[in-house]
Amino acid sequence: MAAKSKKDLLVANAILAPLDWVDERTGAVRGTKWFLFRNVPRDVSWAQTLGSAALTAFIVQTLTGVILAMYYEPSSSIDPITGKPIAYSSIEAITNELTLGWLVRGMHRWGASVFIILLFLHMGRVFLFGAYKYPRELTWITGVFILATGMLLGFTGYLLPWDQTAYWATVVGINLNGTAPFAGPWLAQFLAGGPEIGSDALAKWYALHMLVLPGAIIGLIGVHIYLVTRLGVSSPPWSSEEAGRERPPVQTTGTRSGLVRGGGGGD
Amino acid sequence: MARDLGELNREDFARYKDDVKKEGKPFFPRAIFHDTVMSFIVVCVITALAVIWYYDADGVKPGILGPWYTEPADPGTTDFVPRPDWYFYFLFYLLRIFKWPETVFIATVGIPTIGLMLLIGLPFYDRRRERRPLHRPVAMVAAVLTILSMAVLTWKGATAKEALGSELVTLVPKWAEEQGFADNPEAVKGAELFAQSGCLNCHTYMGQGAGNLGAPNLSEIGATNDASYFVQYLTNPAAFGNTVMGSYAYLGQENLAALGDFLAASKGTSSK
Numbered sequence: 225m226a227a228k229s230k231k232d233l234l235v236a237n238a239i240l241a242p243l244d245w246v247d248e249r250t251g252a253v254r255g256t257k258w259f260l261f262r263n264v265p266r267d268v269s270w271a272q273t274l275g276s277a278a279l280t281a282f283i284v285q286t287l288t289g290v291i292l293a294m295y296y297e298p299s300s301s302i303d304p305i306t307g308k309p310i311a312y313s314s315i316e317a318i319t320n321e322l323t324l325g326w327l328v329r330g331m332h333r334w335g336a337s338v339f340i341i342l343l344f345l346h347m348g349r350v351f352l353f354g355a356y357k358y359p360r361e362l363t364w365i366t367g368v369f370i371l372a373t374g375m376l377l378g379f380t381g382y383l384l385p386w387d388q389t390a391y392w393a394t395v396v397g398i399n400l401n402g403t404a405p406f407a408g409p410w411l412a413q414f415l416a417g418g419p420e421i422g423s424d425a426l427a428k429w430y431a432l433h434m435l436v437l438p439g440a441i442i443g444l445i446g447v448h449i450y451l452v453t454r455l456g457v458s459s460p461p462w463s464s465e466e467a468g469r470e471r472p473p474v475q476t477t478g479t480r481s482g483l484v485r486g487g488g489g490g491d
Numbered sequence: 492m493a494r495d496l497g498e499l500n501r502e503d504f505a506r507y508k509d510d511v512k513k514e515g516k517p518f519f520p521r522a523i524f525h526d527t528v529m530s531f532i533v534v535c536v537i538t539a540l541a542v543i544w545y546y547d548a549d550g551v552k553p554g555i556l557g558p559w560y561t562e563p564a565d566p567g568t569t570d571f572v573p574r575p576d577w578y579f580y581f582l583f584y585l586l587r588i589f590k591w592p593e594t595v596f597i598a599t600v601g602i603p604t605i606g607l608m609l610l611i612g613l614p615f616y617d618r619r620r621e622r623r624p625l626h627r628p629v630a631m632v633a634a635v636l637t638i639l640s641m642a643v644l645t646w647k648g649a650t651a652k653e654a655l656g657s658e659l660v661t662l663v664p665k666w667a668e669e670q671g672f673a674d675n676p677e678a679v680k681g682a683e684l685f686a687q688s689g690c691l692n693c694h695t696y697m698g699q700g701a702g703n704l705g706a707p708n709l710s711e712i713g714a715t716n717d718a719s720y721f722v723q724y725l726t727n728p729a730a731f732g733n734t735v736m737g738s739y740a741y742l743g744q745e746n747l748a749a750l751g752d753f754l755a756a757s758k759g760t761s762s763k
Contacts, residue, residue, distance in 0.1 A: 263515030264522045265507075272522075273529035280530035284537055300564070312563040319545075319559050326559075330541025334556075338537050340578045351613075351634055354622030358500040361614035368610045375578060382576050391564030392573035392689070395737060400586075402734040404600045409734040420566060420741045456511055457522075461622035467515065468507030 258453070265459040265467035271349050272457050278342035281335055282445065285377075286438070288332040295322060298430035300386060300423040311386035311426060336378050343371050355458040363451040366444050373441040380433035386426065394429070395421055499620060566741050573692060580648030581641050587651065595705040595735060659686035659699060666697055670713075672756035681753025684746055688739070696757075705735060711759030718751035725750060 247253035295318050299310040306313045318325040347367065350356055356364035383394040398421065402412030417424025459466040516522065540556065547554025551561055575583055582603065589598035617630060624631055663682045667673040672682075685691075691699055693706035700708075712721075725747050728736040739747065 260519040260523075262518050263511045264518045265511055266514055266516050268516070268522055270525060270529070273525045276526040277529045277533045280533045281537065284534060308563045312560070315560055326545045327538070327541055330545050331537050334540035334544060335537045337577065338533065338540070342533070348634075348638075351630070352624055354624075354627065354630075356614045357617070357620065357622060358614075359504055364614050365611055368607070372607065378576055378578060385560050386564045387561040388564055389561045389574065391566070393575045396573040396692075397575065399735055399737055400599045403596045405596065408600070409729065412734065416737070420738075422566075456507065458507075458622070461624070465514070467510035468503050469510070471506075 262453070262456075264457050265465075267459050267463040267465045267467075268457055269460075271353075271460070274342055274346040274349050275452070278339060278346050279445065279449075281339040281342055282441070284331060284335045285339060288328045288335065289434075289438075291328045292318065292332055293434060295325065296384065298384065298423075298426050300426050309386050311384065315385045315387075332381075336381060340374060340378060343374055347371065353458055354461055360451070360455050360458070363448060363455065366448040366451065370441060370444045370448060373437055373444060377433060377437045377441065380429045380437060383426065383429045384433065391421070394425070398425075496618065496620070503620060573689075577645065577649065580646075581644035582648075584644045584648035584651060589705075593705070659691055662686065662697070662699065666757075669697065669760050670757050672753070675752065675756055677749050677752040678756040679753075681746075681749035681751070681756075684742070684750055685753055688742065693736070697760075709754065709757060711757065713755045713758040716755070718748070718755040720751075721754040722747045722751040 243253050295314060297310050297314040301310055302308065303310045303313045306316075308316075315329070318329050320326070322328075350364065350367070379397060383390045398412050398415050401415060402409050404411065415425060415428060417428055456467075459468070544554065544556035545559070547556060548558050551558050582598070585598040585602060586595070589595055619627070621627055660683055663679060663686055664673070666682055667679050672678040685696070690696075690709075694700050695706075695708045695710070697710050722744075724731055724733075725739045725742075727738055727740070728734075729738070739750075742750070
């Protein structure tokens with residue numbers, strides 16, 4: 225028994241030592257434990273999976289998007305071989321020639337719609353549960369920004385295949401931007417990249433879709449998940465086991481006087 | 492009742508944390524199990540959509556989930572009805588409701604901005620502690636009305652029909668006769684370009700067209716200016732204070748001249 229535990233100790237040290245080394249410098253192990261080994265209310269159930277479902281759809285978008293970026297070419301110049309715009313030809317090649325390219329493109333295309341739907345459902349659930357109330361106001365606000373950024377990602381991605389649908393929807397979109405007061409015309413001119421919407425515009429929309437908006441949304445999602453973990457998920461408000469439910473008066477006064485001083489910092 | 496809202500809120504949350512700690516269930520593995528099942532379903536749905544989309548369509552030939560792609564973008568021939576992705580249909584349809592020039596910005600900027608502000612501000616103007624839906628009648632009615640109006644606008648946007656240039660061009664002889672420019676080949680050529688270049692996706696003319704984005708009726712536009720003015724206008728609408736309409740300079744001087752002649756000849760049926 226003693227010999228065995230000594231061996232165990234060695235193995236444990238071999239595994240734990242590097243983890244400890246990392247944890248001492250970054251807090252990564254403590255952070256992971258903090259994220260995984262926490263309690264959630266007992267009555268949390270399927271309705272509260274919509275957020276992580278949206279996250280999954282976003283991860284699908286990230287992975288398929290990276291693969292598409294390896295084969296897609298954002299240029300509206302005419303390809304001398306196919307006689308079509310280079311962007312369009314690269315989309316044709318991804319769909320028709322690349323092994324499973326159709327699946328990657330199809331998943332990216334439909335994943336976008338699924339992502340938007342899940343964001344709306346998730347928001348509806350949070351609204352129904354009143355889960356945006358104290359202390360989760362900032363979680364809600366980052367969520368609204370995630371929805372707005374997600375819709376902008378959808379809009380900028382729509383142009384990239386450079387087909388008729390994409391092109392004309394974008395022309396309308398740019399003209400719509402132009403109707404905004406003050407910055408509108410300037411923004412429209414920037415997005416159009418010249419009198420004719422062509423390669424300049426395509427490169428700008430590609431940069432927005434590939435770099436700016438994903439960067440923004442990943443940052444927002446990070447803050448959002450941190451806040452969800454820190455503040456906890458709220459129970460269904462109609463649940464008889466609701467975490468934080470009001471207790472019969474006698475018990476309530478007892479609990480309150482003890483906890484308010486400890487938790488809230490007083491008044 | 493001396494205690495303020497902030498204090499009550501903090502008490503509620505302290506009780507929440509206490510309950511979760513004492514009677515909650517571990518996130519890992521209990522709650523994360525639900526999340527994993529749901530994520531698996533999400534990936535399956537996305538894959539199924541991609542497979543159905545791919546196998547039901549063929550190139551530009553659409554299946555039930557649309558084509559792989561439409562024809563390559565071509566700024567020259569605008570015989571195409573602009574249509575955004577489905578989640579912008581509500582905005583797309585709002586534009587048809589606010590179609591007078593002075594009101595376009597209400598649909599394009601005003602309503603979306605107000606909507607976004609209302610969403611961001613929600614936790615600040617709805618400060619009650621009550622979370623049960625049945626005890627929040629105002630919030631629930633507002634939510635139902637929002638969902639209904641978004642659904643109706645999306646549905647209307649999805650089913651809105653706009654005439655294709657190929658159908659409109661058959662009306663040119665009728666326009667030429669009624670406007671009295673049938674003997675002017677340049678104006679007839681301009682009318683054909685007008686029908687095919689998507690002008691009627693925004694403008695109206697002789698009872699045709701969408702009336703989008705506040706674009707005016709052009710049936711009697713010829714009474715206001717001459718052909719050279721229209722050519723300049725088409726080349727750079729922004730120079731005339733029109734930031735909604737894009738430039739049509741890419742059509743080329745010859746086509747623009749024909750369009751100018753057509754517009755100048757469109758003096759309305761009454762002044763023929």
